[in-house]
């Protein structure tokens with residue numbers, strides 16, 4: 001376990017009688033790329049804003065390398081914050097926006113100038129320096145906001161859903177760009193997103209949140225392969241749940257691990273194909289389990305199946321097939337409890 | 346863990362904004378209290394004292410309601426105000442409908458003409474009517490006997506008051522209804538059509554419901570304006586007593602302050618009602634859904650013809666009225682010698698005395714515009730954009746919109762009672778131009794405040810936090826980003842303060858000192874003394890000044906739009 005750089009110790013926040021964040025504990029190592037992932041309204045932005053010093057926690061504290069920064073104002077925290085709305089100043093040019101914070105530092109005009117150029121160069125916008133935000137496309141505005149956030153060479157880069165307003169193509173490109181900047185500048189980056197694919201592809205560490213709480217944190221592979229709860233399993237990727245009888249362990253399995261065969265094998269369940277959904281490189285096959293075992297799969301079962309296999313077995317609607325759930329891919333959650341996590345407020 | 350107490354103190358400090366912001370907020374509240382709350386309190390305490398200044402409970406009110414002459418003025422006021430409101434809303438609706446739902450030519454022209462009335466003091470409407478329908482009026486005498494047709498409408502009294510008030514309030518109704526009619530969803534019309542509804546049914550089931558709140562709100566605005574107006578009844582009221590002229594008589598004529606205050610409170614009741622209705626209506630007025638389709642005007646010659654004639658008649662009335670006043674101001678002796686002359690613009694021989702009142706009005710309006718705009722904008726900014734204690738912000742908001750419910754006359758009275766007290770440390774401003782400026786700022790505060798607030802609401806909510814995260818002090822961002830973005834609204838506020846300060850008479854007529862007479866007040870005095878032509882001349886000066894200011898505003902706004910074209914948000 002690498003040494004913690006930012007420690008969040010029992011931070012809690014409420015707005016009036018509404019609790020936006022239950023006491024939160026997170027440790028973040030230096031130079032990590034962390035994604036805060038969770039459904040809308042679960043408190044991600046609130047947490048990010050508290051790290052930035054834009055909101056004050058009710059209780060708890062935040063340490064950077066052991067130094068208490070809980071009551072440090074935003075300006076003194078050396079963070080770059082990128083707002084969900086970008087919050088570019090519409091009456092200032094791209095260059096003026098980027099220089100906005102630099103002008104507060106003891107820097108000469110030429111120094112500011114060269115810093116602005118350097119940063120705009122990084123996001124490939126030098127040629128738009130004299131334009132106003134409204135004259136740029138959404139993706140370009142996003143990069144201006146990014147440039148403004150990194151202009152002050154922050155220790156922390158905080159990004160609030162930086163890609164959510166963009167279309168798919170631009171989004172993909174900017175993912176790589178943000179990741180590249182993170183590595184190039186050696187910052188600690190914390191990014192908020194509600195897009196699980198974004199989190200899995202970009203992050204070193206994913207922190208999954210729901211209902212004002214952290215549910216699980218870890219490397220993307222761990223979170224995906226070993227979710228600690230139904231909520232995480234369901235929120236990240238597709239999943240089949242096996243209904244356990246009372247007190248027994250709850251289980252789940254990812255559709256890509258479900259195996260289909262046209263003939264019966266030991267330990268396989270008989271099922272009938274309900275639908276086949278074309279997904280490009282594979283088909284998602286939805287089946288209803290037949291016989292007494294069907295009570296374990298009240299919602300049916302999904303399997304992601306290669307196109308070649310679909311051809312080979314001639315899978316089609318109403319075909320009878322046999323389903324296998326390999327032991328090594330079963331996800332264990334421990335005994336089922338009353339589902340606190342899924343109560344969506 | 347640190348001790349919890351230590352944290353709480355820090356938390357409290359930062360959550361409620363910087364020390365500077367909180368001080369500014371407290372200062373604002375103190376200012377608003379001095380400007381509005383404390384004077385009102387004086388008015389209420391005056392209403393329960395007798396002539397000798399002793400407490401007499403509700404005696405004044407009992408007195409009021411048992412004196413037939415006084416009670417009469419209440420009945421009169423309700424009668425003319427109701428009639429005015431009905432007529433104004435009706436005409437305003439037709440006019441607004443013509444501007445938004447028909448294809449008549451010259452919409453710009455009609456809009457401009459309807460707004461002209463906002464540049465004139467209400468006395469001017471009365472003066473114009475006198476020249477048209479008075480004893481020596483153009484129409485009463487059939488163009489000085491040139492025509493065989495003589496038509497005496499019996500101007501002086503309720504007829505004159507209602508005509509004057511309709512002309513004065515109709516632009517306000519029109520403004521409100523144009524806005525209501527512009528926000529509509531064409532989908533609803535098409536849906537109604539596909540279900541086979543006829544024109545009349547569509548009008549009743551789609552159009553009217555969609556402007557329901559506009560109709561209610563314009564009715565109350567017109568009613569309140571007519572209820573509290575002093576200028577028009579003063580000029581064309583004849584012996585027909587209304588509340589506003591009654592207060593004037595009680596206070597200036599009989600020096601009966603207690604009764605003046607009592608009538609003042611009665612005068613405020615419909616305004617308070619209107620205020621409550623307006624709050625209610627504003628909260629109910631749902632935004633049109635994002636998928637709404639703007640109204641598409643269908644071709645219909647007959648409809649356009651009818652509405653065009655209607656607009657021409659109304660615009661003609663307004664232009665005739667203003668034109669008559671201008672003409673009368675440059676005619677030697679109406680109606681005997683119609684030669685051109687500028688002698689009425691030499692005010693040295695009449696009740697007003699000189700051109701001095703005009704300059705005083707200019708000076709006062711300029712100060713009001715300058716100080717009023719700064720104070721109102723900062724006030725709106727503090728309330729809208731800072732994180733100071735929510736209770737303080739709410740109190741600030743309430744005090745900021747409270748003046749909407751205060752008729753000018755009541756504000757003026759409250760100011761005498763409050764600032765004329767020897768014990769008041771601010772007694773010094775009594776009799777100076779500053780009490781006039783203060784009264785005007787208070788009088789027109791709410792509308793300017795709403796303008797500033799809605800401009801601020803349109804800005805990105807994160808501008809201040811972005812500034813924090815970039816380590817830039819908020820006041821710098823206010824100066825460098827927020828104010829430049831709100832410049833059009835700031836100019837609109839300044840123009841609003843200026844124009845209204847030029848035309849108002851109700852708030853200031855109790856407050857001016859002998860050497861600080863105002864243009865609008867001098868119109869009342871000259872008219873009272875029978876110097877009608879000079880009164881017309883002074884009215885003309887005010888209107889011309891206001892048109893000038895409006896043109897200046899348009900020119901500057903145009904320049905700003907051109908310069909800031911690049912940062913106006915565009916659709917992508």
Ligand SMILES: Nc1ncnc2c1ncn2[C@@H]1O[C@H](COP(=O)(O)OP(=O)(O)O)[C@@H](O)[C@H]1O
Nearest residue numbers: 015018020038039040041042043044045046047
């Ligand atoms: N300033 C605020 N006042 C009141 N409620 C707030 C405020 N900011 C956030 N909330 C509430 O806190 C909850 C969490 O908000 P947020 O952190 O923005 O969620 P997320 O970013 O995960 O979508 C939401 O229910 C939101 O309505």
Ligand SMILES: [Mg+2]
Nearest residue numbers: 044045084161
């Ligand atoms: Mg958010």
